[in-house]
Amino acid sequence: MARVGKRRITVTGTGYLGATHAACMAELGFEVLGMDVDAEKIGVLASGRSPFFEPGLNEVLARNVASGRLRFTTDPAELAAFGGEGAVHFLCVNTPQSAGSDAADLRYLNLAVEALAPHLTESCVVVGKSTVPVGTAAAVADRLRELAPAAVETAWNPEFLREGHAVADTLHPDRLVVGVESAEAEQALRDVYASLLEDGVPFLTMDLATSELVKTAANSFLATKISFINAMAEVCEAADADVVLLAQALRLDPRIGTRFLEPGLGFGGACLPKDIRGFAARSRELGVGQALAFLHEVDGINLRRRARAVTLARELCGGSLEGRRVAVWGAAFKPDSDDVRDSPSLAVADALAGEGALVTVYDPEARDNAAKYLPHLGFADSAREAARDAQVVVHATEWPEFREIDPVEAAGWVAQPHLVDCRNTLDLAAWRGAGWTVAALGRPAAAR
Incomplete structure (x- = not known):
C-alpha cells in the first residue's frame, strides 16, 4: 500500500466509542468522516453536539465540526470515497450481549x-x-479479502475508555495496543497516532x-x-468488621495497588458485565472453559451486592417495603x-419497586435515560424532591453532589x-x- 501524506480517517458507528473517537481524531488534526445508520443521531452530531453525556465531548465536537475537519453521514459508500488511498477506516460499532446467551452479539460488526467492504476500491486499512x-x-480479515475490490489490510486496536474520562483517555492514553498482520497496517496506525507516540505513549504491536x-x-x-x-464486604458483614478500613489497609500493599478497591454496589454499564460473560462463553467454545470459570462467581458477587442493598432498605423499613416511600439517589451506573x-443503581430501584415500594429516583444526568428504561418508577428533578416524605433514602450512585x-x-x-x-x-x-439511622454495605453495625 502506497504511503500518503495526511491520512484520512473514517469511523463506522457513532455510539459512545465511535463519536468520541471521531471527535478526538479530528482534534488531532485529521479529516474525519463518521457514519451511522441512525439518521437522528447523525443529525445531532453534525450540529456539533453529543447525543449522550460525556464531560468535554461537546466542546471537542463543536470545535471540529465548525472547523470542517469532522463530518458525518449515513451512507457507507461515502466513507470509501472520502477516505481514498491509504485511508484508515475504524469500526466502532456496538457488540452487546446476545439475547438468551452470554456470548457477544456480532451482528452489527x-x-x-x-456494508463497507464492497466500496473499498483503493488500498486502505480497516481497524476494529x-x-x-x-x-x-481474523474472520473480519477473511471477509474483507472476499468482498473488497482493493487490497485491504486488517488491524485491531482495542479501546480502553472510561465513561466520564473518554476524551482524556483517547487523547492521552496510557498505552496503545495494535494487532496487525503486516508492516503496512502497523505503519498506518503509527501515522494515526504519531503525535501521541511523540508524547511517549507506549505502542504495543502484536498479532490480532x-x-x-x-x-x-x-x-x-x-x-x-x-x-x-465486595466479597470481602460480605465477609465483613458476617464478622461485624469494616470493609472500608480493610480496603485502606490493602491499598498500602504495593503488590495489590490502590485503585478499584472501593467496596459498594459493584460494577455495571455496557462493558464489564457483558465482557466477562462473553469472555467466559468464548473460553468454553475454545475448550478451556475451566480456565475462566471463576468469572461466573465474579459476576455472582457483583449481582449479590444489589440484592444486599435491597435487604438493608427492607430492614430499615421494619421488614417490609410494601407501600413505603423510597428515594434512590442515582440512576447512572457511575x-x-x-x-x-x-x-446497579437502577437495578436496585427496580427491585425495591418490585417489593411494593413507591420509588422516586433522582440523577443529575441520567433521568431521561432511566425514565425510558423503567417508566414505572417515579423521577424527580432534585435530591430534595426525590427524598420528600421518604421513609428510606438509598444512596446508589456516588455523584459528588450527594456528598x-x-x-x-x-x-x-x-x-x-x-x-x-x-x-x-x-x-x-x-x-x-x-x-x-444508617446502613452501609460491608460496614459493622456500629458504623452503620
Whole structure:
C-alpha cells in the first residue's frame, strides 16, 4: 500500500466509542468522516453536539465540526470515497450481549463490514476497535479479502475508555495496543497516532488474537478486583468488621495497588458485565472453559451486592417495603455519565419497586435515560424532591453532589431519617449525628 501524506480517517458507528473517537481524531488534526445508520443521531452530531453525556465531548465536537475537519453521514459508500488511498477506516460499532446467551452479539460488526467492504476500491486499512471474542479479527480479515475490490489490510486496536474520562483517555492514553498482520497496517496506525507516540505513549504491536485478548483480559481483571473487595464486604458483614478500613489497609500493599478497591454496589454499564460473560462463553467454545470459570462467581458477587442493598432498605423499613416511600439517589451506573445500561443503581430501584415500594429516583444526568428504561418508577428533578416524605433514602450512585448534602437539612425532607449508603462515600458519622439511622454495605453495625 502506497504511503500518503495526511491520512484520512473514517469511523463506522457513532455510539459512545465511535463519536468520541471521531471527535478526538479530528482534534488531532485529521479529516474525519463518521457514519451511522441512525439518521437522528447523525443529525445531532453534525450540529456539533453529543447525543449522550460525556464531560468535554461537546466542546471537542463543536470545535471540529465548525472547523470542517469532522463530518458525518449515513451512507457507507461515502466513507470509501472520502477516505481514498491509504485511508484508515475504524469500526466502532456496538457488540452487546446476545439475547438468551452470554456470548457477544456480532451482528452489527458483521453488518458494518458487509456494508463497507464492497466500496473499498483503493488500498486502505480497516481497524476494529470494538470489543470482540478472540478470533473475530481474523474472520473480519477473511471477509474483507472476499468482498473488497482493493487490497485491504486488517488491524485491531482495542479501546480502553472510561465513561466520564473518554476524551482524556483517547487523547492521552496510557498505552496503545495494535494487532496487525503486516508492516503496512502497523505503519498506518503509527501515522494515526504519531503525535501521541511523540508524547511517549507506549505502542504495543502484536498479532490480532492477542490484541483482542488484551481488552477482554483487562476488563476481566478489573471486574475481578472490584468483586474481590465486595466479597470481602460480605465477609465483613458476617464478622461485624469494616470493609472500608480493610480496603485502606490493602491499598498500602504495593503488590495489590490502590485503585478499584472501593467496596459498594459493584460494577455495571455496557462493558464489564457483558465482557466477562462473553469472555467466559468464548473460553468454553475454545475448550478451556475451566480456565475462566471463576468469572461466573465474579459476576455472582457483583449481582449479590444489589440484592444486599435491597435487604438493608427492607430492614430499615421494619421488614417490609410494601407501600413505603423510597428515594434512590442515582440512576447512572457511575458518576459523570448518563449511561443506565446494566446500572446497579437502577437495578436496585427496580427491585425495591418490585417489593411494593413507591420509588422516586433522582440523577443529575441520567433521568431521561432511566425514565425510558423503567417508566414505572417515579423521577424527580432534585435530591430534595426525590427524598420528600421518604421513609428510606438509598444512596446508589456516588455523584459528588450527594456528598455535599447537609444531613441536618436533609432530615427535614423525609418522613423517617433512614439511609442506605451503597457506595461508602458519605460521612456516616455526620449522618448519624444528624439523627439518621444508617446502613452501609460491608460496614459493622456500629458504623452503620
